[in-house]
Amino acid sequence: MARCPGVRPMSSEEPLTPLTLATDSRIPVPAAADATTADYDRYFHIVRHAPDLMSWTCGVLRLQAAVLDDLPHTGLDDSQRAAVLTGLLHTSHAALAAWLRPEPGSVPADGPAHGSDDALRRWKLGHQLFHLLLTTMNSTLDDTMAAVGAAQWRSVRHGLERLRTLYDAATAAMAYASDFPASVYASDVRPTMEPPFAAPGFSGTLNQEHRVMTERMHALRAALGKLPAPPSLLAEIRTEEALLRAAQRRNRQAHAAICERCVPDGTSLLLRHTTRRRSGRAACE
Structure with missing residues (x-):
């Protein structure tokens, strides 16, 4: 008799395993899983890892360039555009300020090229x-x-x-x-x-x-x-x-x-x- 791959035949000495049936007496339909943060990130093209400061800064600048390119083609009024640009200004400032060492120090160990x-x-x-x-x-x-x-x-x-x-x-x-x-x-x-x-x-x-x-x-x-x-x-x-x-x-x-x-x-x-x-x-x- 043909056997299902990976399914071990049950010995006559083993207790019978209960058969699970649906309450509506029908074959269960796979239920869609609730969306997760991973689904959200995948949709908006967001990748989460531990970027170094250079990668983070480059990402900020790339996003800024893309928004600036698209902003003139939107229906935002002047105050809304100003708010977006102000947000970009603060974000750029924070990204560049992160390059400042917390305390004055010597030249990094690798030295200048x-x-x-x-x-x-x-x-x-x-x-x-x-x-x-x-x-x-x-x-x-x-x-x-x-x-x-x-x-x-x-x-x-x-x-x-x-x-x-x-x-x-x-x-x-x-x-x-x-x-x-x-x-x-x-x-x-x-x-x-x-x-x-x-x-x-x-x-x-x-x-x-x-x-x-x-x-x-x-x-x-x-x-x-x-x-x-x-x-x-x-x-x-x-x-x-x-x-x-x-x-x-x-x-x-x-x-x-x-x-x-x-x-x-x-x-x-x-x-x-x-x-x-x-x-x-x-x-x-």
């Missing part, structure tokens, strides 16, 4: 960050200038405070961009800014965002010369103005230190190109 490819990538990545900060500064300068014209003194003070923070961030971005030995700059980084890799006369003076920032900063300084603000608010504005000037001094000092470390003879690529061009003209004459 100084390979030629790492240095060149950091040099360019740091300059992109620098440009991004300058762009934010330029928009903040426009807003602060508009606040001066509208006599919105508290907004002026907040604008100056934000500019000072951005200036310090830009100074740190310069340190980040040049965080490798001067020997690596000389052998692997600086040559990439010369022919045949770049046009002759390559220079930081070609930085458009920096030119705009410098012009707007001069305009703001002139506008802040005489303000008809109430004495208490005027004192706060002057304090923030002084703090901003101090941040500018720190920036200039930091830039000079980087130049001195990386180019000890002080000969920039632009100066070298100009000198060669003048020498060539003199020879022709």
Whole structure:
């Protein structure tokens, strides 16, 4: 007699096992199980594990980009969109703030990378960050200038405070961009800014965002010369103005230190190109 695979024949000496039947005398129908958290996560494409901070931050930024791309196509009103953007702002702030160590400490045990490819990538990545900060500064300068014209003194003070923070961030971005030995700059980084890799006369003076920032900063300084603000608010504005000037001094000092470390003879690529061009003209004459 045929036997069901996996089913052991019952011995005549074993007690008879009760047969379970349904109360409605019918073959039971499989009942759908109640939804679980796993079902919910699967539907909304949520994966739960123990991500490291980098994975978490990248996930936050990817989601932010997707929402920003779709938000203009929704029927939300301005206040609802502002609420969504404010939420994204706080989430981004929290994600980036998590990268700050709870307490100041030394460089991680693995230490900084100084390979030629790492240095060149950091040099360019740091300059992109620098440009991004300058762009934010330029928009903040426009807003602060508009606040001066509208006599919105508290907004002026907040604008100056934000500019000072951005200036310090830009100074740190310069340190980040040049965080490798001067020997690596000389052998692997600086040559990439010369022919045949770049046009002759390559220079930081070609930085458009920096030119705009410098012009707007001069305009703001002139506008802040005489303000008809109430004495208490005027004192706060002057304090923030002084703090901003101090941040500018720190920036200039930091830039000079980087130049001195990386180019000890002080000969920039632009100066070298100009000198060669003048020498060539003199020879022709």
